Amino acid sequence: MNESTVFLIEESFADGESVSRFLQSYDLRVERFDHPSQFYESHDPGTPGCLVLDLNVSLVAGITLAEQISQQGYCPPYIILGGEPRTCDLARAMRSGARDFFEKPLDVSLFVERVREAIAHDEQQRRQWEADQSVQKRINSLSPRERQILTLVMDGKLSKQIASKLDISIKTVEAHRANILRKMHVDSFIQVVCLIANKRELLDTQVRSVA
Template sequence: MTLDATVFVVDDDQAMRTSLQWLIEATGMTVKTYDSAAAFLKDYYPGRAGCLLLDVRMPGMSGLELQAHLATEGHRLPVIMITGHGDVAMAVRAMKAGAVDFIEKPFHDEDLLRSIRNALEFDEKTRASRLAKAEIVRRLAELTPREHEVMGMVTDGRSNKEIAAALGVSAKTVEAHRARVMEKMRADSLADLVRMALIAAPEGPL
């Protein structure tokens, strides 16, 4: 779990906020509480590690509206929805919109803590994936246009001979381009290069 991860709690019920803060802090996790979505947005800045524990029904901006706002702004903070009686349909909407879990009131402490730990673990993994993707994209930017062509054909499974024919160059020239691609991408094998190409694709893992 990331050491600087924070559990952000947004709930208009002061007693609930206090109870959640005591419960979560007792496990050694860092907690910040807010009485409204507006207060959270005023304090939060993009890129902070952690997860968001969010009440569905609140005055002003609701939990669902805050979740939608964060998604629109490109923030990927994992969201756990807290729902009261009759809010299950809303919670399902929240899950379809990307929430990692929803917890119904009244809840068992261990169920909530387990959900929080899972959300923090998810945040850590996706954060690592985004960093890895950014590094691969940076390496790709160092390739020449011809090296990009060669890499695309190599990762499509085409042989040096086929690539040479397609580009109108010798197989030896293709070998030289291929060697430079492997070096610049820091790929140890063809399988490694293919994996990088898949990660760097627009629809690749984040």
């Protein structure tokens, strides 16, 4: 697995160098960027870590960056440094994954502690995201009809009821059910239910897209 990285984004090289230096002095791996767009262009979602945004960069630009990355799948947690942001900007930042806000001069020990917490949160959040991605990949492998039948199974419908609702034979329903188990990499529909129970929206999104 890749080493967790603190992605430092801010325009002032002198300040950035200082922040980088004390983070590195705490044995944290740091990668620095001059602007959100520079990070966006090179971001690898497979690299774990957290973002640190200095308000020398527009806070709105930083929040927009987080929102754009989230739309692509996963955005690491981030911390905001400096300035006096508007309450509405902070509220938007928290919704997009901001973990904390620090005024300058920094309380270095507390800041580093919160950076480590953000990295730990990323590890936990990333495991859940990767699990969701695995389930989504399996759901994506299902045909539209198989997703439709799986939705009905999740709703508690029996094969006979599904066959009647879809105007197909029970034998056809059973064939689709067997394909669903194979593609979902499980042995029973109890396992399918357990796998999707807390991720029903992943299946519902796919069904709506083919409805």
